[in-house]
Amino acid sequence: MKGIAATGSAHVSPATLVILAGVCAALHIGKLPPALPVLRETLDISLVQAGFLLSLVQLAGMTLGLAVGLAADGWGLKRSLTTGLLLLSAASVAGAWMQSVPALLVLRALEGFGFLLVTMPAPGLIRKWVPARRLSVMLGLWGTYMPMGTALSLLTGPVVIDLLGWQGWWGLMGLLTLAMAAWAWRGIPADLSSPASLNAQQPQTAWKARLYRTLSTPGPWLVALCFAMYSSQWLAVIGFLPTIYSQTGWSAGVTAWLTAGVAGVNMLGNVASGKILQRGVLPHRLLIVGFFVMGICVLGAYATWPLSAQGQGLPASVRLVCLMIFSMVGGVIPGTLFTLAVKAAPDEGTVSTTVGWMQQWSALGQFCGPPLVAWVAGRVGGWQWTWAMTGASCVLGVALSLMLDRLNKRTHIDKMTFMPHPETPK
Numbered sequence: 001m002k003g004i005a006a007t008g009s010a011h012v013s014p015a016t017l018v019i020l021a022g023v024c025a026a027l028h029i030g031k032l033p034p035a036l037p038v039l040r041e042t043l044d045i046s047l048v049q050a051g052f053l054l055s056l057v058q059l060a061g062m063t064l065g066l067a068v069g070l071a072a073d074g075w076g077l078k079r080s081l082t083t084g085l086l087l088l089s090a091a092s093v094a095g096a097w098m099q100s101v102p103a104l105l106v107l108r109a110l111e112g113f114g115f116l117l118v119t120m121p122a123p124g125l126i127r128k129w130v131p132a133r134r135l136s137v138m139l140g141l142w143g144t145y146m147p148m149g150t151a152l153s154l155l156t157g158p159v160v161i162d163l164l165g166w167q168g169w170w171g172l173m174g175l176l177t178l179a180m181a182a183w184a185w186r187g188i189p190a191d192l193s194s195p196a197s198l199n200a201q202q203p204q205t206a207w208k209a210r211l212y213r214t215l216s217t218p219g220p221w222l223v224a225l226c227f228a229m230y231s232s233q234w235l236a237v238i239g240f241l242p243t244i245y246s247q248t249g250w251s252a253g254v255t256a257w258l259t260a261g262v263a264g265v266n267m268l269g270n271v272a273s274g275k276i277l278q279r280g281v282l283p284h285r286l287l288i289v290g291f292f293v294m295g296i297c298v299l300g301a302y303a304t305w306p307l308s309a310q311g312q313g314l315p316a317s318v319r320l321v322c323l324m325i326f327s328m329v330g331g332v333i334p335g336t337l338f339t340l341a342v343k344a345a346p347d348e349g350t351v352s353t354t355v356g357w358m359q360q361w362s363a364l365g366q367f368c369g370p371p372l373v374a375w376v377a378g379r380v381g382g383w384q385w386t387w388a389m390t391g392a393s394c395v396l397g398v399a400l401s402l403m404l405d406r407l408n409k410r411t412h413i414d415k416m417t418f419m420p421h422p423e424t425p426k
Contacts, residue, residue: 014129017187018122024180025118026149028111033242034157035166051374054239060113061363069120069356070207077121084117085181092174096167124351136339140274143335147266155260210350219344220354222404223337224361229397230333232365233390236373262323269331283336284405290333295394297326302386
């Protein structure tokens, strides 16, 4: 495998540094939920505004995911990743000085763009530095970047906010990300071929051709839509857990540990997905199991009888177990989809473009999910109808998984490095 000899760092492999950079970027996604109770009190933020603060970080991904993926394939994967970390750092430090909701909304959108620049090229970089036999496992580990970063933020955020306030929390995240940018720049080797020389040698890798090959292939569409069905419900459930717990009167410390636990167990599913796929289990079966279990568990966690705010639900301990299983088993979905995205790309020059398309739909799901759940909760006076939105996403996710199975039977995508394009000789 090309580039394996290059270690990038004496102690940390380039692929590991890429994963750490993703975790650092995800810290900025997870830094808001523990601060929401304080922000709602100090800045008089409404519940729907809080939902948009949670989801606005996905605006860049929702609108620019494909474009950034195209740019990363042509501009340089390492350069894209380090630039994204620098942008996240600058926006977070600037946010520490803001006292208005509109300013925070704008900076959250900028953080979303930085997050996108980090996550788009990551699977392509991992593929460059990992042998093919370990690719599924490492991409499963890459899938942990979001729950790991979210869990760390949820766990440490309340402590830092108590000591330094939410502004200090924002500033600390900015400085940490700046340090990660310097480490990544030193530790990740330069791209093996410069974008200019690659395009000169292979004119078909120009952005218009890459865009056409990606969007004219069914695989990228199916994995992208599948990710949207997953991401819309995961962020909606995890993002509002601190608010839900605080409404019950639980302390900030207990709330932090419980929410971090629910987010953290998602990593188990991500890691397990790579090992299960390596054993030969078909990807669509993992996806169906993940969506089915998520739908059942949210029903158990939120539904009451009668379906009203005063209705009776399952005991609190059982609801917490349901949320743990929801997150843990659901974790097999992103791990599986990242592996499928790399294999579903039409060719090596479109890996970041395919991941960008998937991330764009994932961001759309995350943008729509929290405000929708918040709107429903505000209309009915409680969270008892949350299961209806997540259940609809699960049903659509299962249908898309079955479509991926039919595609696999025609192309054997699970056994290929890249999907064949209709115009490419087999």
